[in-house]
Amino acid sequence: KNQVEQSPQSLIILEGKNCTLQCNYTVSPFSNLRWYKQDTGRGPVSLTIMTFSENTKSNGRYTATLDADTKQSSLHITASQLSDSASYICVVSAGHSGGGADGLTFGKGTHLIIQP
């Protein structure tokens, strides 16, 4: 069964500090991995997407890494801001031929709180 596990479940850090969120997956065959940010009361917004051959991808202060051998990904946030307070969801896509269902497996998310 395909699974995505995220840790920690929740995290509180001070504004300006860095943090790293973890995602472990057992999805086969692997196609790509996405990190989404979900603000309270809103739908998720895509931050990064990585395929098997990519091991790092940046989007501003967000940097995602992927180790396809160990099936782990991390999302590193640099110099956190109050607006980074949100849930961060890891989503892994299983490979498939065109035209079918996406085979997406969602993690439960990490709830991040940035304190002033």
Next chain:
Amino acid sequence: EAGVAQSPRYKIIEKRQSVAFWCNPISGHATLYWYQQILGQGPKLLIQFQNNGVVDDSQLPKDRFSAERLKGVDSTLKIQPAKLEDSAVYLCASSLGSTGPHGGTQYFGPGTRLLVL
């Protein structure tokens, strides 16, 4: 570019009542998804449409949930009758297509928060 629109934003009903949610995807997006997100959890796919055809409804509780996308654009999700455990946020998302490693990025709407009493 306008985003994915959903309505209503909030709905409170009593158990055994019926409820319907509406979604208008981003113009030109062929693929439309409905998700259920229970508090503290990640979204769970209920149904995926490609144009007006269903490609995955394996996790849709078909005894009470139904969805349609008749003209391949807007979609409605209905619950009849609702149960207490249906209380959740219902997210609609759309994408240009569902194929390819970098394709299929989903754009989510704001969701409809449903509370069943």
